[in-house]
Amino acid sequence: MSQPTTSHQPTEAGFGGSPIGDYLGELAAKVPAPGGGAVAALHAAQGAALVAMVARYTTRAKDAEHRPVVDRIIEAADAARVRALTLADDDAAAFTAVGAAYKLPKESEGEKAARGAAIEAALLEAARVPAAVIDAADGVLALAAELLPIGNPNVVTDIGAAGAAARAAATTSQLNIEINLGSLPAERAAAFTAVLGRISEITARADSLQQEVLHAVRT
Template sequence: MTFKSLPVEQFLANLAAKQPTPGGGAAAAIGASIGSAAASMAAAYTQRKKDRVSGAADRAESLIAVLEVSPLLEAADDDAVAYADLQRTWNNDSDNISVEEKAAIEARALAIPTKILEACHSRILQINDFLPHCNPNITSDAKVGIHQLAGAARAAYQTVLVNSPREEEKIRLIKLLKDIREMEDEVLKLDC
């Protein structure tokens, strides 16, 4: 069974259990999907007649398409598979794994949380650009999306670090996190 088809309560029980998966990468992906869904709802409510006239509805529809949660839910499953493969390289059976295969497995384990972080950054940028056009009665849900995605990005980064990225990759990802923090701080300022 995939994580995306589990009831929320069961996913959380699995996450809390003493078992290797789901782990931090899957938690980051699920958190990102929750943030995307919250912001998508705000866009769905930006479909009034005046939103159509102003063009805000078109922006909302574009945002809804970008915030599709399926890729993030698939990333949760992919992370679990990648981690299981990575564990296989640590077992006694690792003698049957070639150096090339081990390198490919390690690269995949690093790539998945990296893509989650990048997806969070991209989605936050687009939600942030949408905020001035959002139905003002539901802007808070778009902001919830930003905050949830920001947390998911930081969680994904922790999973990246476990997979020993190159120094230049860490620097690049930290830059994305700083960019996210600036947007998140700006959203928080608007609420003061």
């Protein structure tokens, strides 16, 4: 994360209460936030929403034997969507905190020390949020894969779209974590090794899901 100058959140209600046009306008504006972190979280939210939609279309009479699983997926996907929207707000707040930390005074040795500690704490939080987005994306992908064999075939491509959104959420979050880690001490950065190590496995699962959906569409 480069040193921001100013920050801005879409509305006081957060991303969940912001019209899509307003959000995209803010995203296109010359302001540091919203940015890639919010985009990653919203990818996860969209993936979760698509999973929930397909599951709700899988409540026909012929789907009765799968109803307990489908109901569980609906509940989990709805919760994941809400969580991801919260993470979008958290990302904007974390970016704002980084900007505020860099603006702290640094005239005296005490001020320099306080500023350094504040910057480190803010950068850690700015890395923790996308790490949480990766967890959310992983969960959305797992739900999509579970739903695929039993989901309504008329909306099977939306399961693929959910997997693609989850993949984008994870890979975008990787970028946001790594840019923050570059400004942290090695011992602090090491805490994120495990979550970063999961990216290749997540993308592989997402790619596999994509191929399964394509196979379903083409046969």
